[in-house]
Amino acid sequence: MIELDHVVKRYEGRPVVDDLSLTVPAGAFCVLLGPSGCGKSTTLRMMNRLVPFDAGTIRIAGDDVRVVPEEALRRRIGYAIQSIGLFPHWSVEDNIGTVPRLLNWPRVRIRDRVTELLELLRLDAEAYRHKYPHQLSGGEQQRIGVARALAADPELLLMDEPFGAVDPITRDALQSEIARIHAATKKTIVFVTHDIEEALRLASVIAILERGRLAQWGTPIDIVEHPVSQFVRDFVGGDGSGLKLLGLRRIAERMRPGETAAGDPISADASLRDALAAMTEHHTDRLPVVNTAGSRVGVITLADLVR
Amino acid sequence: MPRGDLIASPILWVGIFFVALLFGMPLLTPLFEWTFPGVTPPVFERGSFFSLWLSHAGLVLVASGAAAILGIALAIFVTRPAGRDFRPLVSTLAAVGQTFPPAAVLALAVPALGFGARPTIIALFLYGLLPIIENAIAGLDGVPPATREAARGMGLSSWQLLRDVDLPLAAPVILAGVRVSVTIAIGTATIGSTVGALTLGTPIFDGLAANKLPFVIQGAVLVALFAILTDMWFARLERWLQVPGTQPVV
Numbered sequence: 001m002i003e004l005d006h007v008v009k010r011y012e013g014r015p016v017v018d019d020l021s022l023t024v025p026a027g028a029f030c031v032l033l034g035p036s037g038c039g040k041s042t043t044l045r046m047m048n049r050l051v052p053f054d055a056g057t058i059r060i061a062g063d064d065v066r067v068v069p070e071e072a073l074r075r076r077i078g079y080a081i082q083s084i085g086l087f088p089h090w091s092v093e094d095n096i097g098t099v100p101r102l103l104n105w106p107r108v109r110i111r112d113r114v115t116e117l118l119e120l121l122r123l124d125a126e127a128y129r130h131k132y133p134h135q136l137s138g139g140e141q142q143r144i145g146v147a148r149a150l151a152a153d154p155e156l157l158l159m160d161e162p163f164g165a166v167d168p169i170t171r172d173a174l175q176s177e178i179a180r181i182h183a184a185t186k187k188t189i190v191f192v193t194h195d196i197e198e199a200l201r202l203a204s205v206i207a208i209l210e211r212g213r214l215a216q217w218g219t220p221i222d223i224v225e226h227p228v229s230q231f232v233r234d235f236v237g238g239d240g241s242g243l244k245l246l247g248l249r250r251i252a253e254r255m256r257p258g259e260t261a262a263g264d265p266i267s268a269d270a271s272l273r274d275a276l277a278a279m280t281e282h283h284t285d286r287l288p289v290v291n292t293a294g295s296r297v298g299v300i301t302l303a304d305l306v307r
Numbered sequence: 308m309p310r311g312d313l314i315a316s317p318i319l320w321v322g323i324f325f326v327a328l329l330f331g332m333p334l335l336t337p338l339f340e341w342t343f344p345g346v347t348p349p350v351f352e353r354g355s356f357f358s359l360w361l362s363h364a365g366l367v368l369v370a371s372g373a374a375a376i377l378g379i380a381l382a383i384f385v386t387r388p389a390g391r392d393f394r395p396l397v398s399t400l401a402a403v404g405q406t407f408p409p410a411a412v413l414a415l416a417v418p419a420l421g422f423g424a425r426p427t428i429i430a431l432f433l434y435g436l437l438p439i440i441e442n443a444i445a446g447l448d449g450v451p452p453a454t455r456e457a458a459r460g461m462g463l464s465s466w467q468l469l470r471d472v473d474l475p476l477a478a479p480v481i482l483a484g485v486r487v488s489v490t491i492a493i494g495t496a497t498i499g500s501t502v503g504a505l506t507l508g509t510p511i512f513d514g515l516a517a518n519k520l521p522f523v524i525q526g527a528v529l530v531a532l533f534a535i536l537t538d539m540w541f542a543r544l545e546r547w548l549q550v551p552g553t554q555p556v557v
Contacts, residue, residue: 050459074459075462079460087471
């Protein structure tokens with residue numbers, strides 16, 4: 001879907017993206033992860049040509065981004081940023097309809113699309129469509145920012161630390177929303193963050209960048225279990241990585257089917273970390289497990305967590 | 308605008324007062340006779356106040372209109388990537404225009420352009436350019452970078468960015484500059500009468516020359532009301548252009 005081939009970006013002679021090659025498969029949720037100044041935002045912004053690059057090639061769905069006219073390129077790529085950048089003089093409806101208007105969609109189609117997106121982001125369409133950005137909370141503004149990025153049904157969504165400026169509770173809710181939207185739409189998403197927890201929670205694949213180079217590429221479990229360098233080990237949290245691994249595995253992978261236990265049940269979809277928390281809270285080493293339909297399917301024990 | 312709003316606003320009453328004085332000044336003859344005995348005629352009558360005002364307003368309209376068009380165009384140019392290098396030059400030239408007293412511009416322009424409206428328009432134009440350029444640059448600079456970044460990221464062209472984002476968001480600040488410039492121009496236009504332009508300054512300078520205080524008062528009151536009325540009208544326009552959720556530009 002997106003191929004970066006030996007891409008180089010220099011600022012005043014100093015490379016900030018240094019011979020970077022990676023391929024994001026279609027439908028992936030790819031997180032570009034790294035400390036400040038590692039070149040992750042620059043990499044993202046080269047994909048829609050907001051930042052010109054000095055060498056190499058970037059292809060999106062096979063098209064060289066330097067061949068497609070830049071405005072046409074950007075209209076087929078959703079873009080959401082930390083500072084959101086809603087148009088303060090336009091209503092929610094006009095904000096979300098920005099790209100569809102640029103693409104000359106008929107008015108009725110834009111209106112219906114706005115309704116659909118507000119519902120997708122769990123906002124009451126009739127209550128919100130005529131509001132102005134200053135009437136919204138930070139979390140609501142970022143929802144509108146995401147809706148605006150999705151408006152013209154882009155094949156690719158670029159998100160630059162979109163949830164970096166909201167409070168932890170709102171961030172948690174927004175992360176759930178974007179995970180749900182990704183699962184529902186199967187859009188390719190490239191998401192920049194410096195927050196390892198956020199990356200592990202959302203990514204199907206993570207690219208860790210270190211001074212403009214690819215330090216490691218892999219699934220969240222790969223990266224936590226097999227860090228390839230001290231840099232990656234330090235970045236994914238060294239001593240805390242055991243808990244992170246528990247957070248990445250589902251109870252369904254470790255439970256003992258058929259057995260039963262007393263007490264409050266836990267969902268098979270929850271993580272092993274959730275199981276550990278529940279055991280600690282209820283002073284027990286065995287929890288009954290239920291499936292999504294609510295019927296008991298097995299148990300999980302403390303020993304299963306560390307197996 | 309709602310009707311009740313208009314009636315409650317002072318703009319209507321100041322407007323009525325101004326129009327009444329503009330046409331009804333001769334009716335005040337007894338008042339001026341009583342206040343300034345011995346001055347004849349007690350009310351300026353070399354031309355009607357309405358025709359003086361028309362000429363005055365025309366001078367301001369032409370000079371300020373040209374200053375607004377050129378000033379805003381220059382501000383747009385120097386805030387685009389292509390014109391960034393010209394920014395210090397434009398600011399300096401505008402500041403120089405402002406430091407020239409309009410009276411000096413008139414004195415210099417008369418030998419070249421002759422007496423009448425033309426030197427007055429040149430002086431008002433040069434004098435009015437700075438506030439417009441400065442405010443327009445400040446307004447365009449003040450557009451939030453995140454908004455412009457998002458706009459570019461969504462695929463707005465440079466022209467669409469200017470038309471749909473930069474200009475609407477900068478409009479209140481740009482307009483505040485035009486407002487200052489026009490209000491100053493209305494007051495300053497009076498000195499055009501010293502080089503033969505017809506303005507509401509004509510009774511003022513005639514009155515000063517002939518030691519007829521009522522003429523000075525009649526001209527000065529009308530100029531002041533005209534300036535106040537215009538200022539109020541601009542304030543209204545600014546509120547109308549205000550971006551939702553922002554404070555008005557003072």
